[in-house]
């Protein structure tokens with residue numbers, strides 16, 4: 001093994017611990033039942049009418065389960081459950097807009113899941129029209145949708161363009177059939193290429209492709225080949241996610257052959273080689289798992305210092321209020337977080353009864369806010385002033401990272417080096433006051 005590979009493997013083993021992805025702070029496992037429907041109603045009523053909102057809609061259905069999936073979703077071959085769910089989702093939209101202080105502006109709307117492309121073209125148009133009737137959209141509003149090429153029909157994609165969608169994220173993971181079989185997601189290259197073509201023809205401005213490393217049967221060379229194939233489709237953004245193997249939490253992942261999974265060192269090599277190739281191809285590295293063309297909004301947000309991280313990952317969305325709709329959806333309000341009932345049946349019952357289906361959340365303390373800002377700065381900009389929480393203990397815990405050249409510390413200012421970028425979650429976790437020893441089994445590997 002070459003010297004660099006050996007050193008990389010040693011780092012991956014040393015810092016390849018299980019840590020949160022920090023799409024919120026406190027992270028979702030620390031939400032409690034103290035945040036109920038009543039609290040959420042008060043938070044909604046207290047919003048300033050001119051406050052721009054970010055909206056998230058969760059569609060928790062897919063045609064079949066991909067075995068690597070970590071999302072909150074359910075497989076169904078029938079349309080009826082999806083159509084019925086949509087009716088309830090729109091009732092929740094009515095409940096929330098009635099609780100807010102008047103018609104509010106939606107700066108961003110994001111549909112994820114699950115597969116929003118499980119919806120028919122008609123239902124998609126009905127949903128967007130309904131949302132537009134309850135919230136105010138303008139020309140600057142962004143509408144983003146995650147789609148699965150296997151369920152996105154040509155009519156559906158045309159409807160995305162018709163309804164004003166500005167960005168589409170397409171799940172790919174790996175174009176090779178051997179890998180696709182091992183993860184139960186057969187999606188030929190030609191289908192993905194056709195989907196990209198249709199999306200562009202529909203007038204959607206921005207295309208994101210999701211790739212994955214750390215999957216069964218992948219190697220450094222094969223991952224590089226996937227990066228080149230994805231680049232050949234001219235996406236504006238590429239997300240490069242590490243497969244999170246957590247079969248104790250996601251039981252369908254037990255169907256994945258563990259013997260075909262790359263080891264920690266190999267996995268790290270794959271991520272590093274892919275990141276290097278993406279940069280060589282002209283993409284800007286955003287945080288630890290996104291890459292964007294220089295003219296893309298994410299790359300611009302990075303330069304302007306406005307890059308944010310929320311439940312959808314890295315975003316240029318600077319609205320400080322995120323309203324989540326749908327089973328399991330999480331919202332972020334000025335005073336804290338709220339999460340909807342995850343079980344679809346109970347979510348439906350709550351909304352039918354006219355209740356906002358919130359089951360848990362977190363009220364932010366002043367210390368939470370300070371730590372959240374530091375973690376956000378690190379996750380987005382790879383540097384932070386840690387003065388408000390600096391202590392001899394923090395300095396001691398940072399020391400090995402400094403020694404290994406992953407972090408540079410000057411007094412209370414810390415900067416994550418390029419070598420340290422893949423370990424940003426590990427650095428961020430040092431400022432997480434809720435993360436206790438033994439809890440890490442809930443999270444995925446940091447590299």
Ligand code: SF4
Nearest residue numbers: 062065066069071114
């Ligand atoms: S299509 Fe997406 S959300 Fe659905 S099972 Fe596959 S990875 Fe999960």
